[in-house]
Amino acid sequence: MNKLLIIGSLNMDMVLGVPAIxxxxxxxxxxxxxxxxxxxGANQAVAAGRLGRGAAMIGMLGRDSHxxxxxxxxxxxxxxxAGIGFCDAPTGLAVINVSADGExxxxxxxxxxxxxxxxxxRAHEAMIADSEVVxxxxxxxxxxxxxxxxxxxxxxxxVVLNPAPAPERLPEDIYPLIDILCPNETELERLSGxxxxxxxxxxxxxxxxxxxxxxxxxATVGKRGALLVTPGQTLEVPGFPxxxxxxxxxxxTFCAAFCTKLAEGAxxxxxxxxxxxxxxxxxxxAGAQTSIPTLQETLAFLDMRAV
Ligand code: RIB
Numbered sequence: 001m002n003k004l005l006i007i008g009s010l011n012m013d014m015v016l017g018v019p020a021i022x023x024x025x026x027x028x029x030x031x032x033x034x035x036x037x038x039x040x041g042a043n044q045a046v047a048a049g050r051l052g053r054g055a056a057m058i059g060m061l062g063r064d065s066h067x068x069x070x071x072x073x074x075x076x077x078x079x080x081x082a083g084i085g086f087c088d089a090p091t092g093l094a095v096i097n098v099s100a101d102g103e104x105x106x107x108x109x110x111x112x113x114x115x116x117x118x119x120x121x122r123a124h125e126a127m128i129a130d131s132e133v134v135x136x137x138x139x140x141x142x143x144x145x146x147x148x149x150x151x152x153x154x155x156x157x158x159v160v161l162n163p164a165p166a167p168e169r170l171p172e173d174i175y176p177l178i179d180i181l182c183p184n185e186t187e188l189e190r191l192s193g194x195x196x197x198x199x200x201x202x203x204x205x206x207x208x209x210x211x212x213x214x215x216x217x218x219a220t221v222g223k224r225g226a227l228l229v230t231p232g233q234t235l236e237v238p239g240f241p242x243x244x245x246x247x248x249x250x251x252x253t254f255c256a257a258f259c260t261k262l263a264e265g266a267x268x269x270x271x272x273x274x275x276x277x278x279x280x281x282x283x284x285x286a287g288a289q290t291s292i293p294t295l296q297e298t299l300a301f302l303d304m305r306a307v
Contacts, residue, residue, distance in 0.1 A: 003263035004048045005131035006256070007058045007121070007148045008041020009113040009139030010084075011092035012066035013248070013288050016099045021105050030097070035066075037073045038094055038288030039113070040137040040164055043249045046258035047292045048135075049077030051278060052264065055256075057133065058083030058124050058148075059140070060116035062091035067112070073289055083124045087115045092139075102244030102283070108139060108165075116140040118147045129155040133263040135255060138164045148176055153177045158262070166190040176213030182255050184220045202227055203234055214276045218272065220254055220279075226272050237272040240280035240305060249288035254279040257298070277302045 015033040023030050037046075041059050048055035057079055061067035063086045066280035070091065074081050092113040098104045107266075121144050128134060134152040136145050136159070145161075152159045160180045163170065166187035181191075188197045192205035199221070206217035206229035211289030216230040261271035278298045285291035293301070 003132045004052060004055045004256075004259050005058065005083075005127060006041055006045040006048060006055065006075070007083075007094055007132045007134065007140070007145070008044065008061050008137045009039040009096040009108075009110070009116070010042040010061055010067075011039035011108060011139075012036075012070065013038035013094045013096050015096045015098060015248075018099055020096055021099050021103055026152055033098070033286070036287040036290055037070050038096075038249065039070070039092055040139050040252050041160070042070055042074065043252035043288050043292065044055050044135055044137070044162070044256040045074055045079045046077040046261050046289045047249075047253045047278065049074070049079040050294045051294055051298060052260035052295070054080075055260075056080035056083060056127055057122065058127060060085045060087055060112045060120060062087060062089050062112040064091055066093070069070065071146070085115070085120055085126050087112050089115055096248055098246050098248065098286075102246050103182070104212070104246065104248050106248075110139065113140050117144050120144065121148045121151065121175070121244075125151050128152050128157065129209035131157060133158045133160060133235075133259050135160045135162065135259045137164050137252075137253045137255075138167060139165065143165065146171065149174060149177050160255065160259050162251070163187050163191060164251065172212060175209070178213075179215040179216055181214045181216070182218045182258070184251055185222060188217070188219045188221070199227070199236065203229055210228050218258065220251055225276055226254070228268060228272060235269065235272075237269060237276060239276045240301075242280045242284045243281050246286045246291065247283055249291055250279045250283045252283040273303070274298065277305070
């Protein structure tokens with residue numbers, strides 16, 4: 001049994017270095033930093049592979065050189081790729097601007113990810129049944145995400161949804177099927193329709209999503225770290241201050257690291273602290289999958305912060 005199953009996108013990231021994130025109508029001179037394996041689903045799967053003991057992924061690649069590189073990266077991270085299909089659409093592509101202070105913006109061209117549809121999910125129901133925690137994001141067709149969530153609940157699995165990129169709304173009947181919703185501040189604001197600028201506002205926004213039926217909300221709140229809100233608890237777990245080189249995949253690393261610990265039976269606070277550490281390491285490195293730490297690196301980081 002693979003304890004953690006990730007269902008989602010795989011992209012090749014075309015990374016551009018820019019002096020600042022461009023404004024509308026602005027032309028900037030940049031540099032091509034390279035093509036780096038990415039995609040929110042694949043980043044989470046690689047993180048789970050490097051940090052845990054048994055991860056699998058369901059997704060869709062193109063039959064092209066980018067697809068080959070992405071599949072190889074998953075295998076090298078120890079991820080079970082039995083749920084990865086290959087189709088005649090091009091592998092997903094993301095164009096990422098990374099500014100001098102480590103911020104980014106991203107355009108995703110879904111390509112083969114659009115073929116990770118309801119049929120592909122249903123064809124892999126056995127993998128869903130054979131996992132403990134199912135982690136999903138929203139870069140594949142939303143109907144496929146919702147079908148995967150329904151199947152995971154049918155088999156009594158723990159469902160963690162990272163609503164990225166955030167849709168305008170999630171269907172009301174999906175909220176009660178989500179055990180833990182993991183948005184960042186922007187996604188929390190969008191889904192709840194409420195401001196999230198202060199800790200109190202973020203908690204109120206999270207509570208609005210609990211009222212719709214989510215079991216818990218675990219929001220990443222930038223430099224403040226992570227905020228867990230459940231019906232009976234509010235807990236802020238501070239992040240680790242680091243100099244940002246590139247924030248790409250930090251959220252993916254956080255979600256996967258948290259789920260890895262959770263699937264291993266750790267408590268919420270311990271899982272969140274571990275996730276904060278893994279995400280902090282990734283923020284200090286360039287690229288998506290190139291930035292994701294191993295278990296040893298994350299434990300060493302936590303050891304140094306413990307003294
Ligand atoms: O979360 C970061 C990821 O978003 C990138 O790797 C890019 O591919 C997009 O999916």
